[in-house]
Amino acid sequence: MLTLDQLEPGETATIVALHHEASQQGRLLEMGLLPETAVEMVRRAPMGDPIEYRVGDYNLSLRAAVAKLIEIRR
Amino acid sequence: MSEDTCIALIGNPNVGKTTLFNALTGLRHRTGNFPGVTVEWESGSWKIGDHRIELLDLPGTYSLVPDSPDEAVVVDVLRGKEEGAPKPLAILAIVDASNPERNLYLVSQLLELGLPVVIALNMVDVAERAGLTIDAKELSRRIGVPVVPICANANAGLADLAGAMGRALKAGTPAPSLGIPLEQDAPDPVSIAARYGWVRETLSGAVTRSETTGPSLSDKLDKILTHRVWGTLVFISVMALVFQSIYSWANPIMDTVDGGIGFVADQVSAALPDGSLKSLLVDGVIAGVGSVLIFLPQIAILFFFIAVLEGCGYMARAAFLMDRLFAKLGLSGRSFIPLFSSFACAVPGVMACRTIPDRKERLVAMLVAPLMSCSARLPVYAIMIGTFIPAKAVAGVFNLQGLTLLGMYFLGFSVAVPIALVVRKTLVKGDSPPFMIELPSYKIPEWHVVLHRVREKSWAFLVRAGTVIFGVTVVIWALAYYPHSEETLAGYEAQRVEAQSAVTDAAALDERLSEIGQAQAGQMLRESYLGIAGRAVEPVFAPLGWDWRISMAALASFPAREVIIATLGTIFNLGADEDEASAPLREQLQKATWPDGTPLFDVAVALSVMVFFALCAQCGATLAVIGKESGSWKWAGFTFVYMTTLAYLAATATYQIMSRLIA
Numbered sequence: 001m002l003t004l005d006q007l008e009p010g011e012t013a014t015i016v017a018l019h020h021e022a023s024q025q026g027r028l029l030e031m032g033l034l035p036e037t038a039v040e041m042v043r044r045a046p047m048g049d050p051i052e053y054r055v056g057d058y059n060l061s062l063r064a065a066v067a068k069l070i071e072i073r074r
Numbered sequence: 075m076s077e078d079t080c081i082a083l084i085g086n087p088n089v090g091k092t093t094l095f096n097a098l099t100g101l102r103h104r105t106g107n108f109p110g111v112t113v114e115w116e117s118g119s120w121k122i123g124d125h126r127i128e129l130l131d132l133p134g135t136y137s138l139v140p141d142s143p144d145e146a147v148v149v150d151v152l153r154g155k156e157e158g159a160p161k162p163l164a165i166l167a168i169v170d171a172s173n174p175e176r177n178l179y180l181v182s183q184l185l186e187l188g189l190p191v192v193i194a195l196n197m198v199d200v201a202e203r204a205g206l207t208i209d210a211k212e213l214s215r216r217i218g219v220p221v222v223p224i225c226a227n228a229n230a231g232l233a234d235l236a237g238a239m240g241r242a243l244k245a246g247t248p249a250p251s252l253g254i255p256l257e258q259d260a261p262d263p264v265s266i267a268a269r270y271g272w273v274r275e276t277l278s279g280a281v282t283r284s285e286t287t288g289p290s291l292s293d294k295l296d297k298i299l300t301h302r303v304w305g306t307l308v309f310i311s312v313m314a315l316v317f318q319s320i321y322s323w324a325n326p327i328m329d330t331v332d333g334g335i336g337f338v339a340d341q342v343s344a345a346l347p348d349g350s351l352k353s354l355l356v357d358g359v360i361a362g363v364g365s366v367l368i369f370l371p372q373i374a375i376l377f378f379f380i381a382v383l384e385g386c387g388y389m390a391r392a393a394f395l396m397d398r399l400f401a402k403l404g405l406s407g408r409s410f411i412p413l414f415s416s417f418a419c420a421v422p423g424v425m426a427c428r429t430i431p432d433r434k435e436r437l438v439a440m441l442v443a444p445l446m447s448c449s450a451r452l453p454v455y456a457i458m459i460g461t462f463i464p465a466k467a468v469a470g471v472f473n474l475q476g477l478t479l480l481g482m483y484f485l486g487f488s489v490a491v492p493i494a495l496v497v498r499k500t501l502v503k504g505d506s507p508p509f510m511i512e513l514p515s516y517k518i519p520e521w522h523v524v525l526h527r528v529r530e531k532s533w534a535f536l537v538r539a540g541t542v543i544f545g546v547t548v549v550i551w552a553l554a555y556y557p558h559s560e561e562t563l564a565g566y567e568a569q570r571v572e573a574q575s576a577v578t579d580a581a582a583l584d585e586r587l588s589e590i591g592q593a594q595a596g597q598m599l600r601e602s603y604l605g606i607a608g609r610a611v612e613p614v615f616a617p618l619g620w621d622w623r624i625s626m627a628a629l630a631s632f633p634a635r636e637v638i639i640a641t642l643g644t645i646f647n648l649g650a651d652e653d654e655a656s657a658p659l660r661e662q663l664q665k666a667t668w669p670d671g672t673p674l675f676d677v678a679v680a681l682s683v684m685v686f687f688a689l690c691a692q693c694g695a696t697l698a699v700i701g702k703e704s705g706s707w708k709w710a711g712f713t714f715v716y717m718t719t720l721a722y723l724a725a726t727a728t729y730q731i732m733s734r735l736i737a
Contacts, residue, residue, distance in 0.1 A: 026261030
C-alpha cells in the first residue's frame with residue numbers, strides 16, 4: 001500500500017482512504033484531507049518529522065505516523 | 075438594533091480575524107499567527123450607521139465540532155451557552171480569500187445555526203498575488219448570504235461590510251441551511267464529505283485560478299527557515315539573540331533607572347527627620363519597590379520578542395522544528411507556544427495550554443510550564459549575575475554573564491524534560507495525540523499590535539510592583555524594623571558619647587562612629603521580628619549556603635518570586651549604616667558579611683540562589699491558574715510540592731559542589 005509518508009519533496013499524490021481510528025479521522029477530514037484530494041509533499045522538518053504538505057491552498061504539517069495511515073495513489 | 079445587539083466574529087486561525095476586529099472596533103489587542111493564539115473572546119463596540127453594536131471576537135477555529143476546549147468556547151458562545159457572554163444575533167464570518175476551500179467549510183457549519191450570516195472575504199490582495207480571483211457577487215448569490223471583499227490590514231471595504239451587516243440585522247433573515255445538521259460530539263465522515271462537496275461546487279465557477287509565477291515569498295523563506303542546517307541555526311540564533319538582548323540592551327536603561335531611584339532616595343532622606351517614617355519610605359518603599367522597577371526594561375524587551383515572533387508567523391515554524399523533540403516527551407510542537415510563552419510568564423503560558431487539543435498533553439504541558447524561567451525570575455538572575463559573575467569574554471564573542479543567564483533558562487527547560495516524561499508515563503498515561511499544525515504565510519508583524527502588547531505587559535508588571543510587591547515590602551520592612559528596642563539604641567548612643575569624649579582626632583572619630591553605626595544597624599536587624607524568625611529557619615537553609623537574611627527573603631517570595639529583590643533591598647538596606655543606605659542593592663550585597671566578617675555572597679551562593687529560584691514554585695498566581703485550568707487543585711498541589719522539593723535539592727547540590735570547586 002502506498003502511503004502519504006512515502007512521498008518525496010515536490011511529489012503529488014491523490015488520497016485514496018484514511019485508515020486511522022474513527023476518533024482521529026474527523027479532524028483530518030475537516031482539514032481537507034478527503035479521499036480524491038490531491039496532496040503535495042513539501043518538506044520534512046529538520047529532525048525528519050513532522051512532514052509539511054500542501055493541501056488545497058494551504059500548508060499543513062503532519063507527523064509521519066499520521067501520514068503513514070493515509071493511503072494514496074500517484 | 076441597540077447597544078445590546080451582539081454579533082459574533084468568527085473564522086479560521088490566521089485569517090486576520092484579530093486585525094479585522096481591531097479595525098472595526100478600534101479596540102487594540104494582540105494578533106498572532108499561531109493557530110489558536112486568541113484563547114479568550116473579547117468584545118468591542120462596532121459602529122454601524124448611527125448605531126453601535128457589540129462585536130464579539132471569538133478564538134480562531136477550523137470547525138464547529140469542537141476538538142479542544144479552545145474550540146468548545148466558540149460553540150458555547152454561538153449557542154448562547156457561555157456564561158457571561160451575550161447571545162449573538164448574527165454572525166460575521168471572516169474568510170481567507172487565498173484559502174477559500176477550508177475556510178468555507180467552517181461557513182457551511184455556520185449556516186446551520188439559524189442566524190443571519192455576513193461573510194467578510196479578507197486578504198483579496200494576497201489571493202490575487204497567489205493567482206486566485208474570487209467573484210464575490212457570484213459567491214454571495216450561490217451561498218445566499220452577503221459576501222463583502224475586504225483588506226482588514228489596509229482598512230479597505232469596512233464601510234461596505236458595516237452596510238451589509240446593518241441590512242442583515244434589519245432583515246433578520248437566517249442564512250439558508252444546507253440541510254446537513256451539526257454533529258453533536260464527534261465529526262461524522264459522511265457529513266464532512268457532504269459539506270466539502272457543497273464547498274467545491276459553490277467555488278467552482280466563482281473562483282478563477284491563473285498560473286502563478288514560481289514559489290511565493292513564504293515558500294522561499296521556508297526553504298531557509300525550516301532547512302535542516304540553516305533552519306536549525308536560525309532557530310538557535312533567534313533564541314540566543316532574544317536572551318542576549320534582554321541582558322545587553324537593557325543595561326544602559328537600567329543604570330539610568332538605578333541612578334534615578336538613588337536620587338529620589340537621597341532627596342527623601344535629606345527632607346525627612348530620622349525616625350520610622352523616613353525608614354519606611356527610604357528602606358521600605360523606595361529600596362523595595364525601586365529595586366523591582368529596575369527590571370521593567372528587560373521585561374519589555376522579552377515581551378517585544380514574543381510579540382514579534384508570534385506576529386510574523388515564526389512561532390508556527392518553531393513548533394514544526396521542535397515537534398520531534400517534544401514528541402519524545404509525550405508532547406507535541408503544539409506545546410511549544412505555551413511553554414515558550416511561559417518564559418515570559420507562566421500564567422498566560424498555562425492559559426495558552428487550552429490550544430492543545432489532547433487532554434493528556436495539555437495537562438503535562440501545564441505541569442511543566444512553571445519550570446520555564448519566567449520574566450519574574452529575571453530580576454533574580456540579573457542581580458546575582460550582574461553582581462557576582464565576572465563579565466569575562468568566552469570564545470571571543472560570548473560573555474560569561476550572558477552565558478550564565480542562558481544557562482539558567484536552559485536549566486528550567488532541561489529539568490522539564492525528565493519531569494514531563496515521568497508524569498506522562500505514570501500519572502497521565504496514554505497515546506500521543508496526532509500532531510497537525512497549519513504553517514501560515516509569513517507576515518510583517520503589525521507594529522502597533524506589538525507595541526500594544528509590550529505596553530500592556532509592562533503596565534501589568536508595574537501594577538504588580540505597585541500592589542503585591544509594595545504590600546509585601548511594607549510588611550517585610552515592619553518585621554525588620556520593629557520592635558526597634560530603645561534599650562539597644564541607648565546602648566549604642568552611650569558608645570557614641572564615650573567615643574566623642576575619648577577620641578580627639580577627627581578622622582579617627584569618624585571611623586569609630588561609622589563602626590558603631592554599622593554594628594547598631596546589624597544588631598537592630600538581628601533583634602527584629604524578622605531576625606528572630608530568620609535565625610529559627612537558618613539551619614534549614616544552611617546546606618544551600620544561605621544565611622537567615624537570604625532565607626527570609628526567599629520565604630517572603632513564595633506568593634510572588636519577584637518580591638525577593640524588594641525584600642533583599644529592604645533587609646540589606648536596614649542592615650546597613652545610614653550613610654550608605656541609598657547605595658544600590660548590588661553594593662549592599664557585595665558588602666554583606668557573615669557574623670565572622672567573611673563575605674556572605676560568593677559565586678557558589680549566588681548560583682545556589684539562582685538555581686533555587688529557577689526551579690521553585692514561588693508564584694501564587696500560576697498555582698491558582700493551574701488549579702483552574704486543570705479543573706483540580708490536586709494538580710496545583712502536585713506542582714507546588716514537586717517544584718519546591720526539586721529546588722531545595724538542586725540548590726543544595728549546586729552550593730555543595732560549587733563551593734568545593736571554587737575553594
